[in-house]
Amino acid sequence: MATIIRTFGDRLKWARKEKKLTQSVVAERLTMSQSLLSELENDKYEASIWTPHLARLYDVNASWLASGQGYPDAKSYGAPFENASQATGGMRRYPVLSHIQAGRLTEIEAPYAPEDGFAVEYGDNDASRWAFFLEIKGDSMTPDFKDGDRVRIDPEVIPRPGDYVAARNTKEEATFKKYRVRGTDPNGNEIFELVPLNPDYPIMRSDEMQLRVIGTMTEHRRKYRRTR
Numbered sequence: 001m002a003t004i005i006r007t008f009g010d011r012l013k014w015a016r017k018e019k020k021l022t023q024s025v026v027a028e029r030l031t032m033s034q035s036l037l038s039e040l041e042n043d044k045y046e047a048s049i050w051t052p053h054l055a056r057l058y059d060v061n062a063s064w065l066a067s068g069q070g071y072p073d074a075k076s077y078g079a080p081f082e083n084a085s086q087a088t089g090g091m092r093r094y095p096v097l098s099h100i101q102a103g104r105l106t107e108i109e110a111p112y113a114p115e116d117g118f119a120v121e122y123g124d125n126d127a128s129r130w131a132f133f134l135e136i137k138g139d140s141m142t143p144d145f146k147d148g149d150r151v152r153i154d155p156e157v158i159p160r161p162g163d164y165v166a167a168r169n170t171k172e173e174a175t176f177k178k179y180r181v182r183g184t185d186p187n188g189n190e191i192f193e194l195v196p197l198n199p200d201y202p203i204m205r206s207d208e209m210q211l212r213v214i215g216t217m218t219e220h221r222r223k224y225r226r227t228r
Contacts (some may be wrong), residue, residue: 009043148223
C-alpha cells in the first residue's frame with residue numbers, strides 16, 4: 001500500500017521511518033522532547049525550529065521537509081529553507097524570533113515558520129541559512145549585554161570556550177549565557193557550563209540539567225537610549 005504524504009507531519013513521519021528510527025531515539029539524539037516530536041508528526045504545528053536538525057538526522061532536503069517543495073533527497077536542493085530572506089543592496093533580513101529572558105530559563109517561541117518573528121533586523125549576508133536574532137531581557141548578562149540588546153545566533157557555528165551561546169532544555173526553554181567547557185562524562189559527552197556575567201545569577205551545568213546549545217552568537221547590537 002502506497003504511503004500518502006500530504007502534510008508537514010506526514011513528511012516528518014515518513015523521513016523518520018525511512019531511517020528506521022523510533023521517536024524516542026530521535027528525541028534522545030536531538031535532545032528534544034518526544035511529546036513535541038509526536039505533536040509535530042500529528043500536525044499540531046505547521047512548522048518547527050527543529051526542522052533543520054531533523055533534516056540532517058534523516059538525511060533529507062530541509063526545504064522539502066519544511067514545505068513539501070522539491071525532492072526528499074538531501075542532494076536535491078530546491079528553494080532553500082531559510083529564516084532570512086534577501087534584502088536590497090546585498091543585505092539580508094533576519095527574523096527576531098523570540099525574547100530571551102536572560103536571567104533564567106524562559107520559553108522560546110517554537111515551532112516557527114521561516115517568515116515568523118516579532119521584528120526584523122537587517123545585516124550582512126554572512127551567516128548560515130538558519131541564523132536569527134534574539135532580544136535580551138533581564139540583567140544576568142550585564143554589564144556586557146543589557147536589556148533590549150539583540151544578538152545574532154547562528155546554529156551552524158560550533159561554540160568554543162568563551163563564546164556566547166543560546167541554549168535550550170527539552171521543555172523548549174532558552175537562555176543566553178557564556179559557554180565554558182568543564183570536561184567530559186564517562187560516556188565521552190562534553191560537560192559545559194552556561195555562565196552569567198552578573199554574579200548574582202547561578203551557573204548552569206549540562207551534567208546537572210539537560211541543556212542543548214541552539215547556536216553561537218556572531219553579532220551583538222547594543223540598544224542605546226538617548227536622554228534629554
